[in-house]
Amino acid sequence: MKTTSSYLLLHLFAFTLMVITSYGKFCKKINSCKCEMDDGSGIINLRSLAHPGNLPKWTLSGGDGWMYKYNPCLGYSLGINSDLAVGQASTSGSAYDLGIQSSAGYNVTDDGKVMIIYSAKDGKRSSRIILECDRETRFDRLEFIGEIKITEYDMMLSSPCACPGYCDNYGLYENVAKNMSGYWENTYGGKRVIPDTPQQAKYPWSDVGTSMVALLLHDILLIVLIASCIIVFGRFKRICRGNNHMSQQNTQHHCRYVKERDDSIESGSSKTSEYHKEARFEKAASKTSFHQENEDDCENASQQKLIVKVE
Template identity: 25%
Template structure:
């Protein structure tokens, strides 16, 4: 027979309702929506990203308690970037990277699309996973400060091997407090090698009309060739430029040297409303390369110009979105 004390205990436990732990529903790599009814608005770090999505917005130095090595850490909250070095675990398509000093070897700390959000002791944390050979992980504590308009990135610790902790203090860690409360980037995706579509709006940019390779000289020795759709198959270029979207021809050497760029999948971002095609660095000693598309309905003949040896501007009718 069940005693009254046992009945009371059962009723007490049954009547206790544990409050659901707060969560932040992921929208994309840099935005989530808190489920806590006391927090209204999106937590969105897109205004904190570098104006050049391929270049990290934040850099901080730190020394590991595990290895005693000195590092420089790079962070871009929303858009991936690339860094090259001789290490097998290169920083490619990452949101966080680690650079060993003074050798400048780089390591991936947080891959694009790997981000997850969770509350721990009422602190919102973004977790980044490198998806690399050593599976490095980064933990970024998102600290709300409405007076911090730029954002402050601080290295905290390496509590265990290959696990890194940071603080990121920003007004954008406060729900609905960023300068543009509704700004969640409408991501561009590459449909094929030269057709780009915006996921939400459905806008298209089609470069298929660029059948003939374009070229531009940055100085008397260097010429860049650009063919976004079909790759370069110019007879005067060697094997390193086969199937590349961009090829650098250097006439200062004898014989001339060639570097292929953009053989990997292109990344599409926006810069003040203009579409930017970012071509990652290749593994044969190449470098990253950006082409900004400027819509010009009067430019029947595309015009490729040089901003510097890593940034080109393509003004063309085919650069206009449809």
């Protein structure tokens, strides 16, 4: 009987110790991006997951007619609300503050998962982001769980950076990354790194290669198009200049012919009959607008010369 009692007391102590250990976990807040586990397992750092451009990293449909937006660490604006961590928006333009960055607090769920708790600036709404430590995937995934209580919203963020000691401000630690298939240290396209300063960013070719090639092809096509326009414009200009020169030559030739004809008729030379024959031919040809205009110009010039001679 005594042995049985001792056995039961031992199991009760072990169970109590397990419960105390499980519920005693705590993650001490460093800032809105980081907290440090009190069991010595390390720091949870979400800085590399943040979008830097005053925009949310994730936008999810809640299936209730609202869109839910989340960005860890860095605040963004939505409607009249600023410094948001979590926001709610509708297609009609309505927007609500579900939690600001400066309100971030850390807690641990019953099953040992760390969660970040945000409160709205007016205190009317709140959100909880449950961190799922995922050591197997290379992607960061946010899932909308729902409005568990009125004005209280739950989401779950699955990421390697939700694991203590896995990430710094720039993504996975090098020794961690090397042990994970498909990872590149400090990658951008793999939902990873957004450094504190742009000069420290590293962009592997596998992530930016396609965009760089597309940009290069765009520039080449633009250069070819501009060069083609210049060539076509130059040829058109030369053609117009040549046509103008030919027109001037034809006009000069025609005026010379008209002058000789008129001079011959006035002098009564033997060539008068020949000029009359040619005049009939020219008269038929001068029915075109070009020859008619040239004829008028030549007649005007001849009349001006006669006036000068008479004077």
